[in-house]
Amino acid sequence: MSGSFYRAFEDRYRGSRELIKNRQEVYLPFIQPLKELYKECSALDIGCGRGEWLELLMEKGFQARGIDLDEGMLEACRVLELPAEQGDALETLKALPESSQAIVSGFHVAEHIPFPILQDIVTEAVRVLKPAGLLILETPNAENIVVGTNNFYLDPTHERPIPHLLLSFLTEYSGFARTKLLRLQENLEEDLASVGLKSVLAGVSQDYAVIAQKAGDAESLGLFDHVFAEEYGVSLDFLAQQYDARIRETIQSIEIRLNEGLEKELLIGDKLKQLQDDSSRLAEEVKSAILNEFNVKFTTVEKRLDEVLSSQNEFINKQVSIYKKSIEDLQVDYKKSIEELQAELQAVSSRNNYLEGLKNELQAQEEKNNSIQHQLxxxxxxxxxxxxxxxxxxxxxxxxxxxxxxxxxxxxxxxxxxxxxxxxxxxxxxxxxxxxxxxxxxxxxxxxxxxxxxxxxxxxxxxxxxxxxxxxxxxxxxxxxxxxxxxxxxxxxxxxxxxxxxxxxxxxxxxxxxxxxxxxxxxxxxxxxxxxxxxxxxxx
Known part of the structure; x- marks a missing residue:
């Protein structure tokens, strides 16, 4: 893969140098005690990339050196005049003397390396580190479901996700005295009291780091006890428990409201039955009163209706006579209008014939004029x-x-x-x-x-x-x-x-x-x- 491609890919999806450098400050409490143990603190950063960690180590007084296989990444280090060179991680470690380094680090490198080679790198790191020296390996956290199933595979150079239990076991198996798991870059958009399914899927820390410490005397190791005792980040188990607790609380609340609703429903049912009885009794009383009043009014209306019908029939007969006379007059006028229209149509037809004759004469005259024009x-x-x-x-x-x-x-x-x-x-x-x-x-x-x-x-x-x-x-x-x-x-x-x-x-x-x-x-x-x-x- 070309260096320019991977450099552009990192710039877009890894984040800016300022962002990465700020995130890496979480490791400063772990490395600061090394300055008290050793006058010269050499550090090797494998897969140094754009050099954020190198720059941070040098600012804190460490003698840092970086190696990387990607020429595009190394170019970013050269622009900043950082001590980085092209080289293979395992070969570089094998070439170092025993107990020569205070720190060996690799940020988002382990997931790019086949596991047998990663195992050799961890073994070589134990050899080259000074007593109480630190190995820092940061990688994407497959415990985050979105990262482990989707975001991890966005980088075409990734081999496979490494579970944190595997990487912790690898460092212990290789001979480190103790390890510390740091979950990093969690993305919780909700309060823990209202954790939803989205937080369970994507709210777990997106990255994690295993910090492994080489054996040393008790006094030297004691300088690091407080940072190794801290808890970092958000785990999937924690968010799942919070989500389950919220679901249980929600269900309990619903059950309580349902029970309260049932009691209210029983009370409402009793009241409703009483209202139905009262309504039936009242309906019978109203029905009886209405029927009596209706009979009286019906008799009066019936008499009035007979009077109105008699008067109405007389009026209708008069109107019918008037309408008949109007219709006869209209028929006479209509017949006269028809005769006038027929006469007008005959006159129009005669005029049309006359105009047609004039049109023919004009056409003949035009032909004659054309002939005269030609002769002229x-x-x-x-x-x-x-x-x-x-x-x-x-x-x-x-x-x-x-x-x-x-x-x-x-x-x-x-x-x-x-x-x-x-x-x-x-x-x-x-x-x-x-x-x-x-x-x-x-x-x-x-x-x-x-x-x-x-x-x-x-x-x-x-x-x-x-x-x-x-x-x-x-x-x-x-x-x-x-x-x-x-x-x-x-x-x-x-x-x-x-x-x-x-x-x-x-x-x-x-x-x-x-x-x-x-x-x-x-x-x-x-x-x-x-x-x-x-x-x-x-x-x-």
Missing amino acids: NESLSNAHNWYLRAIDYQGQIEKLKGSSSWKVTAPLRYMALKFDTAGEAEVSFPRKFIVITKKLARNILVKTMRGVINNSEYKRHAKSFLVRYPSLYNKLVNIAYGAGLVGGNNFVNKPSVTVPFNPNSFIQGLEPDDSDLSESAKIYYQRLKKAIQENSEEAR
Whole structure:
């Protein structure tokens, strides 16, 4: 078993060093006379553990030394600079000279050692002790039933409990002159006058020690007589006797109370019989008086009852007539209410049919509106396409005018235009081409707009769509005025159009929501947007 484990186990279940050291002070009256006998008092503590007894011996002037097999325990001694070393108890004792020690001690060691080895240790202790020297062996007390059946086995290194009679006999058999039994650490929670079963089981001293003294002269042994005469701790026999005595006293008390109760019960029985006789006699008298009075009152009540019944029957007949009339009135009202409810239900049914027809018409109108919206989107897409193509043609023309071939063929175009008719000779060919292209695109756009304006549904959907694009909306309005589609034919005097601010317009800074456009419309929109932005940049 690792030293760290057993050290931690001892710290939890053995108790603190201060507690153990205070408990071991009970041995000081036994060892103090040794200071009067010997100038040098050597002491060997086998299984010294954390060194509580070593420290106490050194404080009292003894030349103490400790041995232990557990390295974790010895580490606690080294921290306190106590004289302890690792070693075997029996081998250490065999190596000591005869009559060299005043004390040989072992606290909670005997229960860890096989009995034959313990017997050898006791024999060696007799050899190495000085005359009147002391052997102190402390161990768990199996006389305590809880310790002997449970707590003892908590320590996995314990061999078996050692009864105090066995350990006392072992020391006597090994040659010690006298032994003393000390019962220690009793745990009585009750007064001895009220000892209960719990005290019998767990109240006996939890530990015991056998103090064995080596033979010596009478004067030396006499120094220890007073401590050897003392009685220590609480035995199982003592607590059992106290418990039995308390039980006997309790039983006697119960018997006395039972006897007193029986006497009282007899007296109560006599009184009860007398009361029963008196009650029977009184009951007969009361019964006779009550019957006489009852007969008189019954006759009077019977007459009064006949009068009340007669009056009550007359009243009931009147009430029945009234109730019959009320029921007939209620039946008439109920029938009338039923007829009114049936008429109302028919009216509700007619209204439901009418509402159902309206619902079907609304669904058909919604489908028609969706179709109009789709056609309008296609028309606007076509218009955008022609607009973008016109801009593209214009760019190609501008590029053509800047090319070398255009400059080289300038004389040829000039000669060709000289022979052109219809008053267009002075107009350049590229300009003429641009004008023709724009006229073509404008004519198509005007035709599309005329169809939209003449259809109220198309017009409403187109307007709800175009207000999201203010720049395009203004241009289309200008074209409509110029073509005479709206307002007067005079383009100069057309009313100004104010388009509401639309935060989703890309012309005003943000991208619009194009989730309601088809894929083709989205493509045309991007082309239109690019062309308008390029024109805006050129204008700036």
